[in-house]
Amino acid sequence: MLEFLQRLKFPLPQASTFAPKVDLLYDFIFYSSVFLFIPTIVAMIYFGWKYRTKPNDNREVPYIDGHHTFEWFISAFVGVIFFIIFVWGLIGFNELHNPPAGTYEIGVVGKQWMWEFNYSNGKTTRNELYLPKGIPVKLVMSSPDVLHSFYVVNFRVKQDVVPGMYTTLWFQADQLGEHDIFCAEYCGTAHSNMLAKAIVLEPEQFKAWLQGSDPNQLTQLEIGKKIFNTRNCVACHSVTGVQTQAGPTVKGLFNRKVNLSDGTQVVANEDYIRTSIINPATHVVKGFRPIMPAFQGLLSENDISAVIAYIKSLKE
Template sequence: MLLAGFVAPIASDTAQNFDTLFNFLTVTSIILFAVTTAFGLYFTIKYRRRTENDEVPYIDGNHWIEWGSIFIIAVISAVIFVWGLIDYRYQIAPKMDEYEVNVIGRQWSWTMQYQHGASLANQLVLPIDIPIKLVMKSEDVLHSFFIPAFRTKQDVVPGIFTTLRFTPNKVGTYNLFCAEYCGTDHSGMMGEVIVLSKENFQNWKNGLMKIPDYVKKAGANIAANSSDTRGGNNTSRGAIDPPNSNNTSGGTSMIPMAEKGKALFISKTCSTCHSIDGSRLVGPTFKGLWGSMEETQDGSKVKVDENYFRESLFEPMKRITKGYPPAMPTFKGQLSDDEIRHLIAYVKTLK
């Protein structure tokens, strides 16, 4: 309410939740500030020095005032803490039928990889009203994926996968910023989030529709603006096609990530030790593996997610599933981040 319509529209469930809390925080702060200031102002005017020998009383405290203000501020902070925690728990909780997109951050551009094989530079095309899960990783330094219209962000870190969840609920084009300082062109690491209706999104995905014209224009504006400002080394926006990314349409001839993963699964000889039909070979089967809780040899539990999968490839001896021999070789230096994402996409299909 207090922010809507200025620069950052409210365009997701997370943004709606944020704005409710933000309004509460703002109103509460204004009241607290007004009350203390009113007292302070009243005292300074009323008790201003009139003569050098003003009589002053000796008042060294009052337990009611001390404990009363402790009580009030404790209650208010507790409410804010719990409210923020509930919203945050909702934000990070996995939703039903999430649509997953991989995000790669590098100095100084974003790449969005779709499961069906499309890859976009600095543009994230999303359907409306479908819960989105971004799985993000950096290739170099820290970045942070920030969409003000969704009122949320998540750092993009080298070496681990981080996730960001939200459900866009308004069609439109929104700013995407890098919020974690990442060097020379940090402020040029901008992009767009384009939320389409469900049909349009399907059409885009199937290569029947290009990203609408109004979006291209906005993209061109930012690109023109940023080359004015910084000259030269800015990254290209959606309107300007980089040679190896299909930027204007979802495309039909692309190879889905899971298929690339399947090819790797065979060529890297994973299939020698891991079955896909539930049978036991040297290592655990991949069927139904994704998202399950595995017990490791020291008895602790670990959820099979992007980070555990990556760790098992690079440091296989760190957490071995209970009951299996330590036979897995390390793939450190042999698999690129892209290949790992493809393998993950494949393993996810083995339900």
């Protein structure tokens, strides 16, 4: 039966663990719809033709103004079908919403009009997302400008990328090769050119690629600077020594004594900076409010080290 369903479908590769499940549900809805549609339309055309009027038609039409049992039966019948569709869809949605433990995280930045992918070791690619086959991957996505939406048809996944917040998406690719990535939320002039490729490699190949030397490989300091700018740290923490309302400057911060809002004083060493990034509420600098978002889980250890290296370099 399943095989029969598969043969009738349009050929769309099923390249993630979600894809066959989504397609099966799609088929169920499709055939339920056909099952509801055909009798309705056949009845309409049959009644229309069988009872068509002719010249000098003297038939007496019956007076049928409804039928309670019939109405309730139809309501219950379609209600049950709709409910099955809903519950089935919910099960799939649940899975999409709850990534398993131990996913491999990749940072995604969607901006007008390109995709940028940041890997845990500081490696960055543009419009090419390398993925390990058979390993669940979680994307942590953000946008500096407008709404975008990350859409891989062959994986049957989609998630909007929203400025001002992080959205996440997980999947497990299990078909080697290249798959199209589209931007599915309208974002301006080159919306239809905001394309990328998901390139699925065997896990060993992926590892080799990740560690392989890259002519564009940045130094740790450059990576840190880049993160400091792209993650918008610089919006609140100036690197020039200027104090903003939102946060203290990081120029000359390293090894300086800092007064905290709870009255204590600490030395701004590596550990202090690290804690302040992943959980800013631990140390709040006197005169400022706890408004910084926590970056726990959003930056890898390598990223954090790179940021710290960058802050260290900003001497007075």
